[in-house]
Amino acid sequence: MESGSAALGYAPLREPAGVHHDHEHPPEANRSSRVDAQFLGMMLFIISEVMLFGAFFTAYFFIRAVAGAEWPAPGEQLPVAIAGVNTAVLVSSSFTMHWALGSAKAENRAGMRAGLLTTFLLGATFLTIQINEYVHLGFGPATNAQGTIFFGLTGLHGAHVFVGLILLSFATIRAFRGHFTAKEHRGVEVPGIYWHFVDVMWIIVYSTVYIL
Amino acid sequence: MLNPLRSEAEAFRFLVYVSVVVALIVAIVLLVRAL
Numbered sequence: 001m002e003s004g005s006a007a008l009g010y011a012p013l014r015e016p017a018g019v020h021h022d023h024e025h026p027p028e029a030n031r032s033s034r035v036d037a038q039f040l041g042m043m044l045f046i047i048s049e050v051m052l053f054g055a056f057f058t059a060y061f062f063i064r065a066v067a068g069a070e071w072p073a074p075g076e077q078l079p080v081a082i083a084g085v086n087t088a089v090l091v092s093s094s095f096t097m098h099w100a101l102g103s104a105k106a107e108n109r110a111g112m113r114a115g116l117l118t119t120f121l122l123g124a125t126f127l128t129i130q131i132n133e134y135v136h137l138g139f140g141p142a143t144n145a146q147g148t149i150f151f152g153l154t155g156l157h158g159a160h161v162f163v164g165l166i167l168l169s170f171a172t173i174r175a176f177r178g179h180f181t182a183k184e185h186r187g188v189e190v191p192g193i194y195w196h197f198v199d200v201m202w203i204i205v206y207s208t209v210y211i212l
Numbered sequence: 213m214l215n216p217l218r219s220e221a222e223a224f225r226f227l228v229y230v231s232v233v234v235a236l237i238v239a240i241v242l243l244v245r246a247l
Binding site for chain 2 (some may be wrong): 007039041042043046047072091094097101188192193197199200201203204211212
């Protein structure tokens, strides 16, 4: 039977005779019994990211609604059609991500690998098209306030896609090494939640910055 | 209640809902502007 102090999560001050415990490590941290540490970490990260995007959107709405500035700046044009195709590329990557996890849950390893690899390639395509768009825009972040906000918002999102690609590359490599089963697939699920968040943010960025 | 941070399936459903709602808002705004 456990002693009172051990039940509380720390070792007793005096060891019973003949019993030796190592005290080199602190007691195990308290954990939520409802949420896994990995999910909790991603949840807190995404909540903080929503606030970060909110700050950038505040700047955008400020110059359009409060300052009444033209969007985009006079003489400048945004490639709405190309960005629209890029939006379709990114949104379709969420479908392949969903397929990958569904395949993992169904023990369909080939489907999971194909889904993860396709998601990674679609994400990389999105980023490549966006960089190409930046090169051919004709204005930069220092040109005017509109340029600063355009590059700030789309660049912030691009950075998130880049982080998502790193997570996806880990998941894809692990999938090809035989990891993940129908029961243990957190390594696909957690990046999947992040990837859908990135897509949701892009839908809002594209519709406000490019269309409206 | 839908919680997009709970599981990938819920996050995906949330994405689909957001796509539909944003498409509707954009359509309404463009329609109002055109009138």
